Amino acid sequence: QVQLVESGGGLVQAGVSLRLSCAASGRTFSRLAMAWFRQGLGSEREFVAAISQTGGNTYYAYSVEGRFTISRDNAKNTMYLQMNSLKPEDTADYYCAATPRLATMSRYQYDYWGQGTQVTVSS
DSSP states (O other), rough: OOEEEEOOEEETTTTTTTEEEEEEEESGGGEEEEEEEOOOTSSEEEEEEEOOOOOOOOOOOOTTTTTTEEEETTTTTTEEEESSSSGGOEEEEEEEEEESSOOOOOOOOOEEEEEEEEEEEEE
């Protein structure tokens, strides 16, 4: 089993930056591909970014590419999402997810999920 705990969400104004963290425990973190998903009110959960086990490969949704950066620190069992130039449409609950398989944009391939952290961007 893997336990994932997100932190770093909050209420911010458009244009500022925020960094989310996802702390993992319960399984060798370096063997897990990780990802961020988000879910806005009344919307389906959508892919944001993913990172391979070593951090050598990263993937982004078109809507966040160039503004968000996913990273990981395997020594700290933690993944991050640096979010710059935030927009009101980034408002959502952000979830981290983990899989022992390859990093992917499909939420169905992730076995473990955190409880989410809320990000609200005001205009």
